[in-house]
Amino acid sequence: MKKFKKTAIVVVCAVALAAIPPVSNVSATTMQEAQDSKNEAEGNKKDAQNVLDGLQERQNQLISDVEVLDKQVSDIQTKITAKEEEEDQLNTEIDDTKKKLAEAQVEEDNQYAAMMKRIQYLYENGEVEYIDTLMSSASFTDMLNKSEYVEQISSYDQKQLNALIQTRQDIQDYEATLEKDLKEVESVKADLETEKDNLNTTITEKNNKIAEYSKDIDAQAAMVEQYQKEIDAADAEMAAIQKRLDEQRAAQQQSGGSSGSSEPQYYTPSGGSYMWPATQGSRISSYFGPRSSPTAGASSNHKGIDIPCPTGSDIVASAAGTVVVSQYSSSAGYYIMIDHGNGVSTVYMHNSQLVVSVGQSVEQGQVIAKAGSTGYSTGSHCHFGVMINGSYVNPLDYL
Secondary structure, X not given: OOOOOXXXXXXXXXXXXXXXXXXXXXXXXXXXXXXXXXXXXXXXXXXXXXXXXXHHHHHHHHHHHHHHHHHXXXXXXXXXXXXXXHHHHHHHHHHHHHHHHHHXXXXXXXXXXXXXXXHHXXXXXXXXXXXXXXXXXXXXXXXXXXXXXXXXOOXXXXXXXXXHHHHHHHHHHHHHHHHHHHHHHHHHHHHHHHHHHHHHHHHHHHHHHHXXXXXXXXXXHHHHHHHHHHHHHHHXXXXXXXXXXXXXXXXXXXXXXXXXXXXXXXXXXXXXXXXXXXXXXXXXXXXXXXXXXXXXXXXXXXXXXXXXXXXXXXXXXXOOEEEEEEEXXXXXXXXXXXXXXXXXXXXXXXXXXEOOOOOOEEOOOOEEEEOEOXXXXXXXXXXXXXXXXXXXXXXXXXX
16 A cells, blocks of 8 residues: 655744644534535435335336236227127128018018908908908907907918918017117127226326326436535535635644744654554455445445444544544444545544544544444445545545
8 A cells, every 4th residue: 555645844933833723623613514514415315316216116116017007908909899890790680680670561561451452352242241340350369369250261361361470470579689689789889888988097097107207207306416416516615615724724824934933843744654544454345436336325436445344443543633524424324524634634434433523633543433334334344535625535545
C-alpha cells in the first residue's frame, strides 16, 4: 500500500495559535445541516424506491395476468366463432321450417276448399237434410262423431277428411318445432351477447390497470429522480462547505503567523501516513470503484473500501482531525466524518456505536466507534473512505 505523506509548513507563534478559534466548530453546524438534508433525501429516496419497486412488482404480476387473460380471450373467441356457426345453422333450419309451414298451410287450404266443393255438390243435388245436419256441426270432430252420417259419406270424402286432419296435425308439429328453434336461437344469441360483454369488460379492465400502473410508475420514478438530485445537491453543498472551512483555516493561520514571535515554527505531522482504521480486520472484501451492488440500496460505484471486522471491535481515527459528522444515516448507518485539514476528510460507516461527537478533536489511532452492520450492509465491517475537496478517492492511496 502506498504511503500518504503530507508536509504542511505553517508559520505560527504560540500566542497567536492560542488566540485562533476552532474553525471546524464554526462550520460544523452548517456541515451537519447539509448532512441532515442529505440523510433526509436518502431516506425519502429509499421510501420512494420501495414504493416504485412495489409498483413495478405489481405491474409485472399484472403482465403475467394479462398473458393468462389473453389466453382466455382466445378461448372465448373460439367459442364465439363456434356459436356464430351454430346460429347460422339454426337460422337456416328456421327458414326451412317456415317454408314447410307455408306449404302445409297451402295444402290445408286446398284440401279445405276441395271439401267445401264436395259439400256444395251434395247440397246442390238435393241431399238437403244430410247437408243441413252436417253443416250444423260445431266442428269437424263433432261432424265425425255423428256416426249416422259417416256412413253416408263416400270413401273419397272420408279420405279427404282424414288427410285434412293429418295436415292440421303436421302444421301443429311444425309450429312446435318452430317455437323450439326460436327459443334455441334466442338462447344462443343471449349467450353470445353475455360472452361478448365479458370479453369487452376483461379487455377494458386490463387496459385500465396497465394505464394506471404505468402512470403511477412514471410519477414514482420522477420522485426517485428528484430525491437523487437533492442528494447530489447536498453532496455539492458539503463539498463547498469543506472548501470554505479549509479557506477559513488557511486565512486564520496566515493571520496568526503575522503577529507574535518573529521566529517561525515548522510543523510536520508525525508518522507520515494514515492509519488502518479497523483494529481487528486486515482483509478487504470490496475495493474502491465499480462493483456489483451487494444488497438493495447499496451503490454499484463503491466510494471506499470495506474491511470485515467483528461487531463491537474498535474503529480508530486514521489521522488526527476534527469530527464534523457523527450520526445515523439510512444508508451509511452510524457513521463518522473527520476533517483533517487541507481539503482531506475520512469517513467510517456502518458502525454499531459512536463514541465521539461533532466538534471533538481526535488523535490518530483514537477509538471513535465500534464496528457493526448498520445501514445498507451485509455483515459487520468498516467502510472506510477518503475525500479530497469533497470528492471521494481511493483510500489505498493514503494508507
